Amino acid sequence: MPQTTNAIVIGAGVMGASIAFHLAEHGLKPAILERKVTASGATGYSSGLVRMHYDLAAESELTFKSYQQYFSQWKERVGGECGFQQTGFLQIAKREHEAKLRGNVINQQKIGINTSVISAEEAKRLFPDLSTNHFDYAAYEPDSGYADATLTTNSFIESAKRLGATLIQNCEVTAIRAAGGKVIGVDTTQGSFDAPIVVNAAGA
Ligand SMILES: Cc1cc2nc3c(=O)[nH]c(=O)nc-3n(C[C@H](O)[C@H](O)[C@H](O)COP(=O)(O)OP(=O)(O)OC[C@H]3O[C@@H](n4cnc5c(N)ncnc54)[C@H](O)[C@@H]3O)c2cc1C
Incomplete structure (x- = not known):
């Protein structure tokens, strides 16, 4: 049966x-x-990366909802643990990709995501152990991390x-x-x- x-x-x-x-x-x-x-x-x-920087706005919107409604308040929303660690996230880019990076960040800010473009020097000040030889700019999301x-x-x-x-x-x-x-x-x-x-x- x-x-x-x-x-x-x-x-x-x-x-x-x-x-x-x-x-x-x-x-x-x-x-x-x-x-x-x-x-x-x-x-x-x-790797459980929880971040919101994507080229497609629809993906950013979806991951923002996942962050806002779930990962940032897991115990209250789902119960138990998801192991979310807020470490900050950098999407690095060379100078020739600056316009694309800035375009993505503008779209993400419109969605409500806490993100901004910073220089490699600013990234080094935030994360002193980071090697900054290979990029010029980064999109920085202070709220992101991994679960x-x-x-x-x-x-x-x-x-x-x-x-x-x-x-x-x-x-x-x-x-x-x-x-x-x-x-x-x-x-x-x-x-x-x-x-x-x-x-x-x-x-x-
Ligand atoms: C190395 C690596 C790193 C990644 N890093 C990230 C990251 O940092 N951030 C992120 O968001 N995503 C990341 N991903 C992607 C993410 O892991 C996947 O998108 C996600 O786990 C997919 O989940 P799923 O449930 O669809 O598939 P799965 O986890 O593959 O689950 C499918 C399940 O179905 C079962 N199954 C299959 N066939 C049958 C059957 N006939 N009957 C019964 N059961 C069956 C399988 O055994 C399996 O457990 C990463 C993926 C990999 C491989």
């Missing part, structure tokens, strides 16, 4: 963990099916579990089942699961 649940998330990397947490916050009881263990994919290799990607994942999962989610590890999804044009569940190495919602967060 297939096990029945109202949502399935395939993969317990940081994306699957976040999706499961948010589904659980919306009243669903997702089963998170992971073929190995949590954070065993790309997540476990991540612990594995801790972040486990924290999402623990909070999702408190809200009714289930984590099943060593459970590889081998097929997604459909009927009548709709997804109805999955087959796994631990049997079949029925659910009207299946989210594939199995990584790149």
Whole structure:
């Protein structure tokens, strides 16, 4: 007999963990099916950089929301620990890329991000151990830093579990089942699961 649940998330990397947490916050009881263990994919290799400087404004907007609504207030928003350390962040650039750097920073300031362009000399004053021979300018984000990607994942999962989610590890999804044009569940190495919602967060 297939096990029945109202949502399935395939993969317990940081994306699957976040999706499961948010589904659980919306009243669903997702089963998170992971073929190995949590954070065993790309997540476990991540440097956990939390920064907002991107060339695309949409990415900056998204990472700003992640910083503002989650990483800067993790305990209150999610519960547990994500290991966020505010170290400051520099995106360095040579003189020939100054206009591009300044353009990005103007876009990011419009979003509300605390960022500015500083010279290599100013960067050296802020971070005396930094070698400044290879750049002329930097975008400086004092609020940014890094988190612990594995801790972040486990924290999402623990909070999702408190809200009714289930984590099943060593459970590889081998097929997604459909009927009548709709997804109805999955087959796994631990049997079949029925659910009207299946989210594939199995990584790149
Ligand atoms: C070296 C490195 C450094 C990085 N540094 C940063 C950084 O500083 N900042 C940043 O934001 N990002 C960074 N990233 C990117 C970041 O790690 C990824 O974007 C993120 O972890 C992707 O998460 P995910 O959940 O989509 O994928 P994954 O972490 O790969 O999770 C997918 C999960 O699905 C499971 N799975 C796969 N197939 C199945 C199946 N059939 N059934 C069940 N489970 C399955 C896998 O085992 C895995 O656990 C870095 C990545 C790498 C590799």
